[in-house]
Amino acid sequence: xxxxxxxxxxxxxxxxxxxxxxxxxxxxxxxxxxxxxxxxxxxxxxxxxxxxxxxxxxxxxxxxxxxxxxxxxxxxxxxxxxxxxxxxxxxxxxxxxxxxxxxxxxxxxxxxxxxxxxxxxxxxxxxxxxxxxxxxxxxxxxxxxxxxxxxxxxxxxxxxxxxxxxxxxxxxxxxxxxxxxxxxx
Numbered sequence: 001x002x003x004x005x006x007x008x009x010x011x012x013x014x015x016x017x018x019x020x021x022x023x024x025x026x027x028x029x030x031x032x033x034x035x036x037x038x039x040x041x042x043x044x045x046x047x048x049x050x051x052x053x054x055x056x057x058x059x060x061x062x063x064x065x066x067x068x069x070x071x072x073x074x075x076x077x078x079x080x081x082x083x084x085x086x087x088x089x090x091x092x093x094x095x096x097x098x099x100x101x102x103x104x105x106x107x108x109x110x111x112x113x114x115x116x117x118x119x120x121x122x123x124x125x126x127x128x129x130x131x132x133x134x135x136x137x138x139x140x141x142x143x144x145x146x147x148x149x150x151x152x153x154x155x156x157x158x159x160x161x162x163x164x165x166x167x168x169x170x171x172x173x174x175x176x177x178x179x180x181x182x183x184x185x
Contacts, residue, residue, distance in 0.1 A: 043071035043080075063088045063138060065112075067103070079105045086112055088141060088167055095123040096167050098136065098143075112136040118145075122170065128152045129165070129172070141167040149174070155183040 047070040054062045069082040081103035088096050101116030113135055120129040120143055131149040136142070143165040151158045151172065158181075160174035 044074040045072040046070065047072075060091070061089050065105070077107045079107070081105060084112070084114065086114075086136065088136070088138070090141070090168050094170065096143075097121045097123055098134070100134070110138040112138060120165070125153065125170075129163070131163075136167075143167060155185075157181050 048068065050065070050067045050070045052065045054064070056062050064087040065081075066085040067081040067083060070079050072079040082101075084098075084100055084103040086098045086103075088098075098114060098118065098120045100114035100118040103115065104113040105111070106113070113133075115133045118131050118134045120131075120134065121127070129143075129149060129151050131145045131147055133147050134143055134145045137144075144163065146162045149160050149163045151163075151174070158174060158178065160178040161176035163172055163174045165172040
């Protein structure tokens with residue numbers, strides 16, 4: 001015959017194994033899976049009246065980003081911008097300014113996507129470039145657009161279906177269906 005304390009120990013062990021099999025102390029992240037989906041779609045952070053100033057390793061100003069509202073999302077590592085204004089500076093203190101109704105900043109790629117009444121201005125020559133959509137590669141200092149673009153400088157204007165602008169060398173390459181109007185002073 002098995003001693004009584006051993007039987008009690010075996011019964012307690014069997015009860016513990018059975019309880020752990022049927023009872024799960026973990027709780028799901030959310031009782032309602034639809035609520036979890038809605039929470040994932042919400043911004044991780046939102047800011048009002050943002051002004052972000054960036055400098056290079058030597059302490060020289062590289063760019064400034066301003067927006068009335070910024071919504072940063074964890075998924076995709078991106079931010080949505082309302083009324084963004086972006087200023088980019090070259091080594092020789094040459095600057096370009098851009099504005100639009102909305103934008104999206106891709107953090108890892110350092111790319112700013114602007115949309116809605118986009119205006120890019122060379123602050124020294126006052127050359128004004130307008131379009132509905134523009135991509136600015138901040139690292140390479142390249143602005144590009146694949147939709148209709150108009151460049152105005154004084155009374156002269158140039159229209160094209162797309163363009164690429166090097167903001168450091170200040171060269172703009174217009175591509176496809178380029179049309180210019182030159183007015184003599």
